[in-house]
Amino acid sequence: MEKKNKILNIEEIQTYYGVSHVIQGLSMHVEKQEAVSILGRNGVGKTTTLRSIMGLTPPRSGNIYINGARTTKWQPHKISKMGVAYVPAERHIFPGLSVEENLMMAARPGNGNDAWTLEKVCDHFPVLAERTKQDGSTLSGGEQQMLAIGRALISNPEIIIMDEPSQGLSPLLVQMITDVVLKFCIKSGITMLIVEQNYRMALKVASRHYLMGTKGEIVKVASTKELVDNPDIIQSHLSV
Template sequence: MEKKNKILNIEKIHTYYGESHIIQGLSLHVDESEAVSILGRNGVGKTTTLRSVMGLTPPRSGSIAIDGRDTTKLPAHQVSKLGVAYVPAERHIFPGLNVEENLKLAARPGKSDQSWTLEKVYDQFPILSERIKQDGATLSGGEQQMLAIGRALISNPKIIILDEPSQGLSPLLVAAVTECIQNFCVNSGITLLVVEQNYRMALKVAGRHYLMGTKGQIVGMATTAELEEDPKIIRDHLSV
């Protein structure tokens, strides 16, 4: 059997904000080119987990490895240099810069002929190509989400980490963003780690799902097929 490469491996991390012990012994992994979601109620530590991986709130103990390299103590800019693109829930569009400038600032040359370019991003998100000169901060919520994802793609990362990509979007835009995420994962082989409250979207974009209980503890793991067959798993773990 082919051995899969764990492109992201988190082992027993403990993460704090000051004295608050938020993540208490979380372990999970994502294989190369795999799409994985973390599902969990409000406040359990999903965003903190992503911030731990990115080096924005590094864990106090435990370890994180990206593509075999220990990144536990690396600051965010170095994690990003290793090819990890993070799209936080609040998107962080640079105000005062138009759509194209936002994209160009993030652009990094890719290694393959599958690389993401301005042209490819506009192709994927026609809405952005119609607003090239518009100030990024004046885009609608959905357009900003597309710009944020476009910016992640054009950095030609190995791993994309998305925090609640469906947040604040109309059902129509959720469908558009879902389709885009499916496309880039399948077509570019980019590894995906996504946090979603909208579990229907999570089931569409990811193949494997970690269920997070309180304090960042993983209380279950299931494939999309398993969750579709037995929706009770989600209800038991995630309903209030």
């Protein structure tokens, strides 16, 4: 039986690209309202793990449960409908669509007064409010990341899955994105699964961390406190 408080539960998945066996037996879980990170060197399979969860590269075997439902071989649109928002590393802003249209494509009704609407996104992201009619693909990298996060929020998800939100951004923008993730996602009760190369950011936003080995397997699970108290753990896993 699935435990109810596990919003995401992954059991022993095996994911391939053709004959290339990338994820060789990965198990992990995320509890409701938890913020969890996956840390690992380049190319170990972090993005592939997120693609497996989203149904974009489904695992060949093993199980993925979202809120107790076995979603392992489901189509991506059905998985999003379970309340899962995916913010890919490339951000996937639709060219030819304005900022507002990019947001509205993802909009889904939420519960109660706290629900994210176009108005609420504009109130909370002044950078987007000033540019609602601008083509989304002409935004700067940092603005596009804000739009990608706004687009996740406006779908009023239960869980947001983010792939390297800090990628390619200046330290100041990384700080801004970190603040946005903390304030609008984590403190407002949205569950988070975040992949980050920038482990300083991961330590700021997540409370539990999965360290991924070279076969896409989990070699260690640690709390933020354990990693802060023992920086050697991160060094030995992430340095080349």
